Amino acid sequence: MTEFAIVAPVLLLVLFGIIDFGRTLYIYGTLVQAANEGVRTAVRASSPLPRDSDILYAARRGSQSLLLANPCPNGPLPPTTGAGAANPNPDSGWIFITEPNPPATVESTPPLDAPGGDVPTGATASCSAINPRSSGNYPLQVTIRYNYAFFTPLLEQLAPYLILQAYATDYTEY
16 A cells, blocks of 8 residues: 555656646647638638638637637737737637738738638737738638646646647638
């Protein structure tokens, strides 16, 4: 019994660490699938052309049961660490529809970062301006950032959450 009392905490830590690692891989794979579903919807030639809401719906449908939101779907992407880091809520994520390699600051002039069915809008204090394209072969990127909360208490104490990011880029068909 004494030996088990000494070994049990280490054994449980390893066991729950394996469970956390498996959950992390599963959620990352789900995020990749959701980003692929979102970008496929964003670039397809259809009538009417896809809007941000269509892409967000497709990404959420592809993410299964993960909680995904969209404060500013067209960016900017917040930093992943430090002040102003992405979504502070554990076990939730954000979806962004932008051009490849989007800037981390608000874009005041409309870039090529919106699907073709959205109406052009100007920048606000926290959201970038959008300029949809109705023809041409332009790249669009769907990025999903998710705050993974650890299940294992010791890992949770070391890092409250881990930011997982998946993105997919494709060229418009319209």
